[in-house]
Every structure is written in structure tokens, then in C-alpha cells.
Amino acid sequence: MARTIIPFGPQHPVLPEPLHLKLVVEDEIVREAIPALGYVHRGLEKLAEIRDFHQMIQIVERVCGICSMVHSLCYCQGIEEMMGIEVPERAKYLRTIWSELHRMHSHLLWLGLFADAFGFESLFMQFWRIRERIMDINEATTGSRVIVSVNVVGGVRQDLTPEQCSWILTELAQAEKEIKSIQSTILTDYTVCKRTQGVGVLSKEQAYELGAAGPTLRGSGVAQDMRQLKYAAFDKIDFETVVETAGDSYARSKVRFREAVQSIDLVRAAIAGLPQGDLAAPFKGNPEGEIITRVEQPRGECMYYMKGNGTKFLERVRIRTPTFANIPPLLAMLPGLELADVPVVVLSIDPCISCTER
Amino acid sequence: MKEITMETIVGEVSMLKSAGQRLVTLSCTELDADNFDIIYTFDKELVLTHLRVTIPKGTSCPSISGVYFTSLLVENEIQDQFGLMFDGLILDFGRTLYLDEEITTIPLCNNTKAMTVKK
Numbered sequence: 001m002a003r004t005i006i007p008f009g010p011q012h013p014v015l016p017e018p019l020h021l022k023l024v025v026e027d028e029i030v031r032e033a034i035p036a037l038g039y040v041h042r043g044l045e046k047l048a049e050i051r052d053f054h055q056m057i058q059i060v061e062r063v064c065g066i067c068s069m070v071h072s073l074c075y076c077q078g079i080e081e082m083m084g085i086e087v088p089e090r091a092k093y094l095r096t097i098w099s100e101l102h103r104m105h106s107h108l109l110w111l112g113l114f115a116d117a118f119g120f121e122s123l124f125m126q127f128w129r130i131r132e133r134i135m136d137i138n139e140a141t142t143g144s145r146v147i148v149s150v151n152v153v154g155g156v157r158q159d160l161t162p163e164q165c166s167w168i169l170t171e172l173a174q175a176e177k178e179i180k181s182i183q184s185t186i187l188t189d190y191t192v193c194k195r196t197q198g199v200g201v202l203s204k205e206q207a208y209e210l211g212a213a214g215p216t217l218r219g220s221g222v223a224q225d226m227r228q229l230k231y232a233a234f235d236k237i238d239f240e241t242v243v244e245t246a247g248d249s250y251a252r253s254k255v256r257f258r259e260a261v262q263s264i265d266l267v268r269a270a271i272a273g274l275p276q277g278d279l280a281a282p283f284k285g286n287p288e289g290e291i292i293t294r295v296e297q298p299r300g301e302c303m304y305y306m307k308g309n310g311t312k313f314l315e316r317v318r319i320r321t322p323t324f325a326n327i328p329p330l331l332a333m334l335p336g337l338e339l340a341d342v343p344v345v346v347l348s349i350d351p352c353i354s355c356t357e358r
Numbered sequence: 359m360k361e362i363t364m365e366t367i368v369g370e371v372s373m374l375k376s377a378g379q380r381l382v383t384l385s386c387t388e389l390d391a392d393n394f395d396i397i398y399t400f401d402k403e404l405v406l407t408h409l410r411v412t413i414p415k416g417t418s419c420p421s422i423s424g425v426y427f428t429s430l431l432v433e434n435e436i437q438d439q440f441g442l443m444f445d446g447l448i449l450d451f452g453r454t455l456y457l458d459e460e461i462t463t464i465p466l467c468n469n470t471k472a473m474t475v476k477k
Contacts, residue, residue, distance in 0.1 A: 034449070035431075038456040045439075046465050211381050211428035228404055292385075292399060292406060305385040305397065320383040320432075328428040357456065 003031070006339065010039050014117040014343045017353035021346070025339055033334040035327055041357040045317050052312040053079060053287055057151060060304075063319060064355045065146045066109065067297045069095075069102045071319075072151040077231060078293035078306045079153045083283060089233075090277040091155030096233040096270045097168075098142070098150055099295075100263040104175075105134040106298035107260040110350050111186060114253055117347045118195040126182050133175045137168055155280025165271045172264045179261060186257055196250035200333045200345030203247055212329040213322040214300020215259065216349050219252035221245040226296035237269045249348035256350070259298075286312050297322055299350045321355035359397070359408040364419060367398075370409055371422045374400050379407060381426040386436045388467050391415075394442050398422070413442060423448040431455070439466040 004025050010018035018039035024032040047059050060075045061068040073095055080087055112127035135145045142148035142158050150158045160168070186192060202212065207220035217224055218241065225241045227234045242258045244251035287308030294303045300322030307316040326349040333345055362370050375381075379400035387395045389412065396419065398409040413419050421444040423430040433444045434455040441453070441464040457465075 038454070038458070041456040043465055208380055209426075209428075211426070224404070226404075292397075292408075294406075301382075303382055303399070305383075305399075307387060316385075316387040318383075318385040318387075320385075324431060325383075325428070327431055332427075 002026070008342060008346075010036075012343065014113065014347055015351065015353075017351070019346070019351055019353050019356075021334075021342075023334070023339070023342065028339045030334050030337045030339060030342060033331050035331065037353075037357060039357070040353060044358045045319060048314045048317040050313075053308070053314055054153065054312075056314065056317065057153070058149065060317075060319070061147050061149060063321065063358045064297075064352050066106045066352065067102060067299065067302070067355070068147040069098045069150065070295055070297045070302065072149075073099055073232065074293055074295040074302050074304050075306075075317075076151045076153050077295070078291045078304050079287050079308075081293060082287040082289050082291045082306065082308055083153075083285060085154050085281050085283045087155050088278040088281055089275045090159075091279050091281075092233045093236075093270050093274045094156045094158070094160065094279070095151065096237065097160070097267050097274075098138075098148060098156075099232065100266045100270070101134055101137060102148075103298045104260050104263040104267075105131050105138070106350075107256040107263075108134065108179075110256055110298075110347075111253065111260070114344075114347055115186070115192070117344050118191065120189075120191060123182065123185055123189075123192075126178075126185075130175050130178045133171050133178075137171055140164065141168070152280055154283055155278065157279065159279055160271075160274070165274065169268065169271060172267060176261065176264050179257075179264075183257070187254060192253075193250065195341075195344055196248065196253060196348070197246070198248050198250075199341050200249045200337065200348055201247050202329055202333050204245070206332055207247065207329060210329040210332055211325050212300075213325040214297065214350075215242075215252050215255040216300065216326050216329060218242060219244050219255045220247035224301075226294050226301050229294065231295055233270055233273070236273060237266060239266065249344055252348045252350075286310055287314065299323055299352055299355070300325065319358050321352070321358065323349070323352045323356045326351070327356070359410050362409050362411050364411060364413060364417070367409075367411055368420050368422060368425060371398065371425050374407065374409075375425055378402055381422075381428055382406070384429065384432045384436065386440050386442065386466075388440065394440060396436070396442075415442075418443045418445045420444070421446040421448070440464060441467055 008021040010020040020036040022034040108131035112124040115123035204221040288310040303320040305318040382399040400407045
């Protein structure tokens with residue numbers, strides 16, 4: 001059989017970010033996949049040398065627009081732990097609310113793109129229409145739709161008024177109704193099932209051994225979610241990890257769908273339990289020592305390693321993003337697939353090249 | 359954080375894999391003018407385990423990609439950003455995972471120049 005190398009990307013219709021894969025195919029069956037990165041690498045870790053630890057919050061938010069809030073949350077938690085800062089309870093709840101709103105809009109964005117990957121344009125638009133409600137909440141409560149810049153070391157800079165909380169609950173109720181109205185389409189439609197079930201299977205053992213993260217890991221039956229570490233207000237809010245066991249593209253999309261719905265409940269619980277108090281704890285000094293901190297981004301586990309030397313500049317900021325962890329599992333999923341399934345499977349890990357090329 | 363030596367990296371990592379640990383990542387830092395510091399981070403049931411090794415500049419570090427396939431990207435990234443080379447990498451981009459071949463400045467290593475670009 002003739003072997004051919006087909007270049008997949010860096011520019012292609014379903015993924016608006018430059019990822020290139022060299023696909024070695026035999027009769028349209030993928031035998032091997034070799035990734036090529038570096039089209040948009042920005043060297044954000046390098047900026048720690050010339051931006052102080054407060055300014056770095058704005059830098060890490062730009063690692064990924066979609067997960068901006070969760071990146072700054074992870075960074076701030078690390079600095080706070082290094083400096084022994086006790087974050088006020090209200091700030092922890094507010095962080096939880098905004099980070100779950102980010103998870104919702106990220107998953108809704110992805111569900112739309114996923115539908116678009118196999119040509120389901122109307123479903124794509126339905127998900128993005130619902131997502132606009134969440135973006136409106138972000139804009140109304142923080143002044144910005146995507147990079148919300150609410151986190152500061154010690155807490156948050158924005159508060160929610162009772163009227164805003166009430167309005168958020170109304171919007172979420174409507175969003176939940178709309179999401180559930182298309183639940184049967186995304187989860188039972190013939191086209192969706194045909195293109196996703198049994199496609200790009202990653203076993204539980206493979207997912208664990210290859211270091212998969214987030215819905216890619218949980219879609220393969222591993223119940224691991226960094227929110228189990230009880231950061232922010234997750235120690236006060238009941239939370240059950242969403243797990244699917246099939247390990248295919250369908251299971252990964254189902255995990256994201258269920259998590260988007262679950263986030264609505266988590267925001268409701270956080271608003272219901274929102275305590276009174278300060279927004280941020282005052283502190284003095286500069287970070288010193290080493291810290292490794294983890295949070296659950298929409299795409300999975302995000303890890304920051306930081307090293308401070310007592311000056312206002314950190315010696316090292318290392319960011320391990322979920323997509324970076326999910327590329328080796330993707331390389332294991334692709335061999336054996338038909339070429340036409342590659343875009344769907346690539347999209348099924350929710351690749352964020354912005355994160356990968358930080 | 360357990361301190362290990364360059365000679366025992368692969369053995370230590372293999373033992374952790376046998377114990378069911380999942381590799382999270384490697385974090386490299388330039389310690390001083392002569393040494394790098396690598397922290398290998400593993401996870402099992404949300405508990406992290408770390409191995410720390412100091413690598414003198416100019417030497418090659420043994421790759422763990424034969425034990426943990428998933429380390430191949432991060433080891434290639436360290437090659438790009440610190441100029442620290444890994445022996446036995448399963449898929450070696452030769453310092454061009456993120457960087458173009460013509461770039462000879464090592465980004466995270468005080469702007470020192472790379473000796474050669476491996477083809």
C-alpha cells in the first residue's frame with residue numbers, strides 16, 4: 001500500500017488556531033501523526049523577567065482568552081500560598097462564580113465548534129447563541145467579555161451586587177432551559193452519534209498513562225478533576241465529578257455538555273452561599289520560595305510552578321496547560337482512523353493552541 | 359521534594375511509573391551560570407510527588423520519554439527554551455519544536471547563544 005504524508009493544518013476550517021499535523025496515511029487510514037507547533041509561540045514565561053508579580057496577572061490571563069479567569073486564579077493562588085495570604089471568603093466565592101461562568105462559555109463555544117466540525121451548522125449557532133448570555137454576564141459584571149481581569153493577589157477587584165446576582169440567576173435559568181432544549185440533538189441525533197461514537201477511542205489506561213487532562217481524561221472513565229482539591233469555594237459547594245466511560249469523541253462531548261449544565265448549578269450554589277466580607281486581603285512584601293499550584297480549567301488540569309526570590313520579580317513561572325498534556329493522547333488516538341474523522345477527533349480534545357504556545 | 363542525580367533519573371521515574379504515578383510535567387529553571395534545575399512532577403489520586411535533579415550546563419540529560427511517552431513534548435520544549443539537550447528522546451525536534459532553525463538565542467537562558475542547531 002502506498003504511504004502518503006498529508007499535511008493537516010496549520011490553517012483549517014474547523015480549528016481557528018494554527019496546529020499542524022503530518023499525517024502518514026495508507027489508503028485514507030492514518031498510520032502515524034507527527035505534530036508541528038510553534039506558529040504562534042509568544043514566550044509569555046519569559047516576560048516574568050521584566051514584569052513584576054502583580055503585572056504577571058495580566059500576562060497569564062493572556063495565555064488563553066477563553067480560560068483567562070482560571071489562569072489568573074491559579075497564578076494568584078500560588079502567590080498567595082507563597083506569601084501566606086488568607087483570601088477573604090467572599091472573594092473565594094466570587095472567584096468560583098466567574099471561573100464556572102468561564103467553564104460554561106468555553107464548553108458552549110466548544111460544543112458549537114464540534115457540531116460545526118461535522119457540518120451541523122444550525123447546532124453550532126444554537127450553542128453560540130446560548131453562550132452569548134454568559135458573555136453578557138461577564139461584560140455586565142466585570143466590564144469585559146473575555147479577559148475579565150477580576151483576580152488580584154489576595155482576592156478580587158470586582159464585587160457583585162444583589163441585583164446583579166438576581167439577574168445572573170435569571171439569565172442562567174434561561175440558558176439552562178435553552179441548553180436542555182438542544183440536549184437531545186447533541187446527544188441523540190443520528191449525525192452526531194454516527195460521527196462521534198466509537199471514533200477516536202482512548203482507553204482508561206491510555207488516558208491515565210499518557211497524562212490526559214480534563215474532559216479527555218474523564219471521558220475515558222478516570223474521575224479526576226482538580227476541583228476535588230477544594231480550591232476557591234469548592235470546599236463549601238457540593239460537587240460531583242462528571243465521568244463517562246466510552247473514551248470516544250462522543251464521551252468527551254457528553255462530559256463537556258454535562259459539565260456546562262453542572263456549572264449552572266455551581267454558580268447558583270455559590271450565589272446562594274455568597275458571604276459578606278472584604279474583597280481582598282491586604283499584604284506586604286514580595287513572594288519568596290517555590291510553589292506548585294493546580295486548578296481545573298475548562299480543558300483540564302492547569303499547573304503553575306513559580307519560584308520567587310524575595311524581589312518583585314519572579315525567578316521562574318512555568319505554566320503546564322491542559323492542551324499541552326492532551327497532545328500525546330491525541331497522537332495515540334489518530335492511528336487507525338479514517339482521514340475524514342481526523343478533524344472531529346482533533347477537535348474532541350478541545351485543543352487550545354494559545355495555551356500550548358504560551 | 360526528593361533530590362536525585364542524573365544517573366538515577368530513569369530508574370527513579372520507572373519506579374514511580376510502576377507505582378501508578380502519572381507524569382504531570384517537568385519544570386526547568388536556570389539555577390546559576392553553571393547549572394539547571396529540573397523538577398519532575400507526578401500525580402496519583404491528586405497527591406503530587408516531585409523529583410529534583412541538578413544538571414550541569416553542557417551535559418545532556420537522559421530522556422524519560424521511553425518510560426513516559428508524554429514527556430516528549432516538554433523535553434523538546436526544554437531543549438528549545440534552555441538549550442539543555444536530552445539523550446534518547448523518542449521524537450527529537452532538535453531545538454525546533456517552537457523555534458525556527460535560524461533562531462540561535464536560547465530564550466530562557468539569559469539570552470546565551472545556542473552552540474548548534476541539531477538537524
